[in-house]
Amino acid sequence: MTGCTKDPSITPDAPVTSTPSKTDQSQSVNNWILENMRDVYYWADQIPANPDTTLAPAPFFYSLLYDYNKEANPERDRFSWIQENVDELKSSLSGEEKTTGLEVKYYLRAQGSTDVIMQVLYVLPGSPAAQAGLKRGDIITSVNGQKLTTSNYASLATTPTTFRYGLGEVENGKIVDTQLVKTAIAAVFQQNPVLLDSVYTIGSKKIGYLVYNQFIPGPNGSKTPIYDQKLEQIFSKFKAQGVNELVLDLRYNPGGYVSSSVKLASMIGKGIDNTKTYYRMEYNKNIMDEIKRAGQTGELVTHFESKPQNIGNNLSRVYVLTSGGTASASELIINGLKPFMPVITIGETTYGKNVGSITIEDETGKIKWGMQPIVFKSFNALNQSDYSTGFVPTIEKSEPLQVKSLGDLEETYLATAVAQITGSGTARLSAERGPKLPTIGSSVQRRAGGSNMFIERSKITLY
Missing domain, CATH: 3.90.226.10 (2-enoyl-CoA Hydratase; Chain A, domain 1)
Known part of the structure; x- marks a missing residue:
C-alpha cells in the first residue's frame, strides 16, 4: 500500500535570489492541488480540462469540484474542502478546535421576523460555555450586546473570541429578553x-x-x-x-x-x-x-x-x-x-x-x-x-x-x-x-x- 499524495517542490532547482511573489506561490499551490485532484478525486473525470490556475488557491480548488454550485444535482460534490493551514484542518478532524463549547439550533424569533434566537442543544463538559453555566435548553437572543438577526447571526455566533451571551426565556408563548448575560471566552478545546x-x-x-x-x-x-x-x-x-x-x-x-x-x-x-x-x-x-x-x-x-x-x-x-x-x-x-x-x-x-x-x-x-x-x-x-x-x-x-x-x-x-x-x-x-418557531439551521x-x-x-x- 502506498500513499497517494504527490509532493512537488515549490522552489525551482536553480538558486533563488528573491522571495517568490504571491502570484508565484499561488501558482505552485494550484499546481499541487490540480495534480493531486487529478490522481485521487472521486469525480476526476469531471475536472475541467483547462482550469483557471490564476485564481487564488481556495477559489481554484472549488472551481475543480463536480457541480459544486448546481443545487439541482443531489449527487454533486457538496463536501470537499480546503484550508490554508493543514495543522488546523487535522486538529478539527480530531475534535480539537477553538470554541466556547456550544452546539446550537437557530430559529426565527417569530413567523415572518428577521430576528433570530439560538437554542443550546448541548454544552461540551469542561468547556468555557460549561464553566460559564450555560446548559442545554438555554435561549440566546444577543451576543456582545447585539440582537441576533438573519443578517448577523452567522458571524456573531462564530467570529468573536469573547462571547457575552444575552439570554431570553419563554413567557406566555413568546420569547422575551432577560437581564441575564453569561460570558464565555473561546479557547482551543478537545x-x-x-x-x-x-x-x-x-x-x-x-x-x-x-x-x-x-x-x-x-x-x-x-x-x-x-x-x-x-x-x-x-x-x-x-x-x-x-x-x-x-x-x-x-x-x-x-x-x-x-x-x-x-x-x-x-x-x-x-x-x-x-x-x-x-x-x-x-x-x-x-x-x-x-x-x-x-x-x-x-x-x-x-x-x-x-x-x-x-x-x-x-x-x-x-x-x-x-x-x-x-x-x-x-x-x-x-x-x-x-x-x-x-x-x-x-x-x-x-x-x-x-x-x-x-x-x-x-x-x-x-x-x-x-x-x-x-x-x-x-x-x-x-x-x-x-x-x-x-x-x-x-x-x-x-x-x-x-x-x-x-x-x-x-x-x-x-x-x-x-x-x-x-x-x-x-x-x-x-x-x-x-412556541413553534421557524427553524433556519444549526x-x-x-x-x-x-x-x-x-x-x-x-x-x-x-x-
Whole structure:
C-alpha cells in the first residue's frame, strides 16, 4: 500500500535570489492541488480540462469540484474542502478546535421576523460555555450586546473570541429578553465525543442509551484511542447488564473516522463477525482500473470486527436518533447495519453523505495548505448506497424549543424510542413545550457540511 499524495517542490532547482511573489506561490499551490485532484478525486473525470490556475488557491480548488454550485444535482460534490493551514484542518478532524463549547439550533424569533434566537442543544463538559453555566435548553437572543438577526447571526455566533451571551426565556408563548448575560471566552478545546451513556430497566426491557457526537478514536495527536476504548467499556457494561434494546443517539454527530465507525458497528451488529462486509469503497475509474488489474479488489472491502463486547445477539433491532446534522460516518452506521438487522430511525432526515475523503498535505512542508477531497463512495453488504438525499426517518420528530436534558426519559426523542420499545404509546412523552418557531439551521448542520467520513491516506493504492 502506498500513499497517494504527490509532493512537488515549490522552489525551482536553480538558486533563488528573491522571495517568490504571491502570484508565484499561488501558482505552485494550484499546481499541487490540480495534480493531486487529478490522481485521487472521486469525480476526476469531471475536472475541467483547462482550469483557471490564476485564481487564488481556495477559489481554484472549488472551481475543480463536480457541480459544486448546481443545487439541482443531489449527487454533486457538496463536501470537499480546503484550508490554508493543514495543522488546523487535522486538529478539527480530531475534535480539537477553538470554541466556547456550544452546539446550537437557530430559529426565527417569530413567523415572518428577521430576528433570530439560538437554542443550546448541548454544552461540551469542561468547556468555557460549561464553566460559564450555560446548559442545554438555554435561549440566546444577543451576543456582545447585539440582537441576533438573519443578517448577523452567522458571524456573531462564530467570529468573536469573547462571547457575552444575552439570554431570553419563554413567557406566555413568546420569547422575551432577560437581564441575564453569561460570558464565555473561546479557547482551543478537545471534544470528548462520548457524551452520555445510560441503562434503563423498564419491565423486561434493558435499554442501553448512548449519545455519541463524533467518530474520533482519541484526542488530537494522541497515539492512544481512548475514545474508542471508552465505547468498548460502555458496551462491556451493556453486555454485562443484559441490555436487549439499544438507542443510539447520533442526532449531533456529523461523522469522522471510518475506523471508529467500524468499531461501533461491530459492537451492535447482529450475526456479524470479521468475515461479514460492513462497507465497500468505490474510487475513481483510473484507480479502480489499477486495483482490478492488480487483482486487489479485496482491498476495497472493510469487514466488521469480531468484538467480545458485541451485544447484537441480544438485540432484535436498533433505534438511531437522527437530525439534519447526522452525516457521513453516522449514516454509514445506519447503512452498514441495515443488511443485518432492522434499523429504526427517529427524528429528522439525515444529511445525505454517502461519500468519504482523505487528508492531503505537502509532506515537504513547503506548502502549508491542506485538502480534504472526496475520493470514494461507500456501499453496504447489499450493494446499497442510495442515501445522497439522506435517510428519511421511520418516525418523524423534531426537538421542541423547551427541551428536557439528554438522558431524561421524557426528552422527546428518547421518550419516543422508549415508547416504541415498551409498547406504551406516548405515556412517557411530555408535551412538546414552547412556541413553534421557524427553524433556519444549526451548528450541527454546519459541522456536517464541513466534515466527512474519512480514511487514512494510505488506504488508497496506486500501482
